[in-house]
Amino acid sequence: MTDRADAIAARIETFIRAEVIPYEKDPRTGAHGPSDELVQELRDKARKAGVLTPHILADGSHLTQRETAKALIKSGLSPLGPLACNTMAPDEGNMYLLGKVGTAEQKTRFLEPLVSGKARSAFFMTEPADAGGAGSDPSMMQTTCRLDGNHWVINGRKKFITGAEGAKVGIVMAKSEDGACMFLVDLPDPAIRTLRVLDTIDNSMPGGHAEIEIDNLRVPADQMLGASGDGxxxxxxxxxxxxxxxxxxxxxxxxxxxxxxxxxxxxxxxxxxxxxxxxxxxxxxxxxxxxxxxxxxxxxxxxxxxxxxxxxxxxxxxxxxxxxxxxxxxxxxxxxxxxxxxxxxxxxxxxxxxxxxxxxxxxxxxxxxxxxxxxxxxxxxxxxxxxxxxx
Missing domain, CATH: 1.20.140.10 (Butyryl-CoA Dehydrogenase, subunit A, domain 3)
Structure with missing residues (x-):
C-alpha cells in the first residue's frame, strides 16, 4: 500500500472519530436520512480537515481502487462518515462514471459541483416492479427516450432512487431505438416528480429512496453521456x-x-x-x-x-x-x-x-x-x- 493512501486513511479516521461520531445522535437524521443542512455542516468540517472527497486528488486524478479502499473503509466507521467525506453512494459512483465518460463541458457543469461537495446526485435506473420495469435486470427498462430536434424527450417511472430529494445532478437511464442511454440533468426539474419517498429499513442516505415519475422531460442532446445505445x-x-x-x-x-x-x-x-x-x-x-x-x-x-x-x-x-x-x-x-x-x-x-x-x-x-x-x-x-x- 502506498504512503499517500496510508496518510489519507489516517487523517480520515482521526476526523471520523473526533468530529463525525458526536453527530450520530443529531436529531437532523430522520426516517429518510440526514438533512441536507446536516450534510453540509459535516462537509464544511471535512473541508477544513482536508478530508473532503479524499479519493479524488487536487489535479482531478483518482486514487487507485486499492488506495480508495483504504480511504473508504475509514470513512465508513460512522454511518455519517461517507456523507461528511463525500464518499457516499450514489455520488461516489456517479463521480467515477463522469470522470471516465463525461466530456470536458459535462465535467465542468456536472462533475465539479459533486467533487466540491456542494451538490448531491441521484442515479435513475431502477423501475417499479408493478410496471414490469428494470430492477436487477436493466434490460427490462421501460423508460423511453426519443430525439426531438436537438433535445431528447424522456418518459417513464423510476423507483428506489436514492437521494433524489434534494439532489442537484441526475443521471437518467432510458431506452431509445438504439438501446439504453444515459442523460445528465439538472435537478430539480418540473418534469421529474416525486410520487413518494419510501419507508425502508435503512436511513443513512440523505433524501431516502424515492419513486419518481418522468413526464416529457426535455434534455439537450449534448447532455447525453456518450452515444445512444451505449448506456x-x-x-x-x-x-x-x-x-x-x-x-x-x-x-x-x-x-x-x-x-x-x-x-x-x-x-x-x-x-x-x-x-x-x-x-x-x-x-x-x-x-x-x-x-x-x-x-x-x-x-x-x-x-x-x-x-x-x-x-x-x-x-x-x-x-x-x-x-x-x-x-x-x-x-x-x-x-x-x-x-x-x-x-x-x-x-x-x-x-x-x-x-x-x-x-x-x-x-x-x-x-x-x-x-x-x-x-x-x-x-x-x-x-x-x-x-x-x-x-
Missing amino acids: FKYAQIRLSPARLSHCMRWLGLAIRANEIATDYACRRHAFGKALIDHEGVGFMLAENLIDLKQSELMIDWCADVLDTGSLGTAESSMAKVAVSEALMRIADRCVQVMGGTGVSGETIVEQAFREIRAFRIYDGPTEVHKWSLAKKIKRDWKTDQPSIPAA
Missing part, C-alpha cells in the same frame, strides 16, 4: 467499482460495530465473569475477526483486478456476495452479543444491522450475483471443455 456499457463502467465501494464503506461500519460489541462484552459481567469469557460470546467475536479479515482481503483482491483496467464484472460479483454476507453475519453477532442493548438505539450497532441488511440487496441481490456467476461457469465450461481431462 449498458457505461453502466458496467460504473457498477463494478460502485459495488466494491459499498463493500468498503460497510466494512468500516462493521469494524466499528465489532469494536462496540467487543467493548460491551469485556465490560459486562454475567454469571460470575465477563461476557467475553463465556465461550458462546467469545467465539462469536472470534468469528467476527475472521469475517472482517476475509472481507478486507476480498476487497483488496477485487480492487487489484480493477486496477489492471479490467471491468472486473465477475470479480466484483464475487466480492459483493462474499463481503455483504460476511458483514451481515458480523452485524448479527454484534446485536446478539449485546442483547437488549444491541436492538436499541443506544449505540449504532442496531443501525449497522439495518444498513448492512439492506446492502445484501442494493447493487444486486446475492442471488442475482450467484446466478450471473453460474452463467459464467457454464460459458467457461463450454470454452474449456475440450481441454478437460476425461474422468
Whole structure:
C-alpha cells in the first residue's frame, strides 16, 4: 500500500472519530436520512480537515481502487462518515462514471459541483416492479427516450432512487431505438416528480429512496453521456467499482460495530465473569475477526483486478456476495452479543444491522450475483471443455 493512501486513511479516521461520531445522535437524521443542512455542516468540517472527497486528488486524478479502499473503509466507521467525506453512494459512483465518460463541458457543469461537495446526485435506473420495469435486470427498462430536434424527450417511472430529494445532478437511464442511454440533468426539474419517498429499513442516505415519475422531460442532446445505445456499457463502467465501494464503506461500519460489541462484552459481567469469557460470546467475536479479515482481503483482491483496467464484472460479483454476507453475519453477532442493548438505539450497532441488511440487496441481490456467476461457469465450461481431462 502506498504512503499517500496510508496518510489519507489516517487523517480520515482521526476526523471520523473526533468530529463525525458526536453527530450520530443529531436529531437532523430522520426516517429518510440526514438533512441536507446536516450534510453540509459535516462537509464544511471535512473541508477544513482536508478530508473532503479524499479519493479524488487536487489535479482531478483518482486514487487507485486499492488506495480508495483504504480511504473508504475509514470513512465508513460512522454511518455519517461517507456523507461528511463525500464518499457516499450514489455520488461516489456517479463521480467515477463522469470522470471516465463525461466530456470536458459535462465535467465542468456536472462533475465539479459533486467533487466540491456542494451538490448531491441521484442515479435513475431502477423501475417499479408493478410496471414490469428494470430492477436487477436493466434490460427490462421501460423508460423511453426519443430525439426531438436537438433535445431528447424522456418518459417513464423510476423507483428506489436514492437521494433524489434534494439532489442537484441526475443521471437518467432510458431506452431509445438504439438501446439504453444515459442523460445528465439538472435537478430539480418540473418534469421529474416525486410520487413518494419510501419507508425502508435503512436511513443513512440523505433524501431516502424515492419513486419518481418522468413526464416529457426535455434534455439537450449534448447532455447525453456518450452515444445512444451505449448506456449498458457505461453502466458496467460504473457498477463494478460502485459495488466494491459499498463493500468498503460497510466494512468500516462493521469494524466499528465489532469494536462496540467487543467493548460491551469485556465490560459486562454475567454469571460470575465477563461476557467475553463465556465461550458462546467469545467465539462469536472470534468469528467476527475472521469475517472482517476475509472481507478486507476480498476487497483488496477485487480492487487489484480493477486496477489492471479490467471491468472486473465477475470479480466484483464475487466480492459483493462474499463481503455483504460476511458483514451481515458480523452485524448479527454484534446485536446478539449485546442483547437488549444491541436492538436499541443506544449505540449504532442496531443501525449497522439495518444498513448492512439492506446492502445484501442494493447493487444486486446475492442471488442475482450467484446466478450471473453460474452463467459464467457454464460459458467457461463450454470454452474449456475440450481441454478437460476425461474422468
